[in-house]
Amino acid sequence: MMIPGEATIIANYLTIRSLNWLDTYQALIVPNLSTALGIFLMRQFFLTIPKDYYEAAAMDGASKFQFFIKVLLPLSRPAIGSLAIYSFLMTWNQYMWPLLVTNSDEMRTVQIGISMLQMAESQSFGLIMAGVVMIIIPSLVAFIVGQKQLIEGLGAGALKG
Incomplete structure (x- = not known):
């Protein structure tokens, strides 16, 4: 997170060029799917979830995937929502x-069009x-x-109880 995007832009460009993605939607979308902030936010959110939930799900016979789908995803809706809004x-x-x-010109974004x-x-x-x-x-x-998701996501780790 401390490395500015301008420092990695050349490496990202060379990767996109080697994949032959220049002037495609993939070049505009894929590099923005994962960010350091998103990884850090989700990691910190998942660390706040007690291990007791996993143990209870395991005792009920849930696999790790079922625990993720049925327990973690519903609990992490506020964090995912705030990350989605911020990323967008x-x-x-x-x-x-x-x-x-x-x-x-067909692939240019609206910000470039305004300029x-x-x-x-x-x-x-x-x-x-x-x-x-x-x-x-x-x-x-x-x-x-x-x-609503943004406010819940920002306040999720702020309160104890």
């Missing part, structure tokens, strides 16, 4: 990575502001839909 917002607002791995509306000769501020409002709408919808 961070990925949606990226500018540098999509600019680096996409070449065609392309700004030209040195003329700037249509009304068009740019309309585009910015359109970009903000999915972020607001994600936040409003997942607000």
Whole structure:
């Protein structure tokens, strides 16, 4: 988490290029599926779950997979929800990575499209502001839909009892 994304961007780019994923959806999606923050958040959340739950499930005859599906996943909904919202917002607002791995206009993201509306000769501020409002709408919808999960996820480890 202490290493900035700009320090690893060249290694990530070389990996994407070696997989022949340049200018594809995989290049935009796959590198953002796992982050240090996500791993740390989920690890810390799972450490708060008592071992007694696993022992009780084992005594009932549940396998490790059944314990994960039937006990851990329902308990970790707030953590998964807050991680999903955070990951979506961070990925949606990226500018540098999509600019680096996409070449065609069809694969460019909306943030790159807004920056392309700004030209040195003329700037249509009304068009740019309309585009910015359109970009903000999915972020607001994600936040409003997942607000309960986000608040529960942030407060899950804050209270004892």
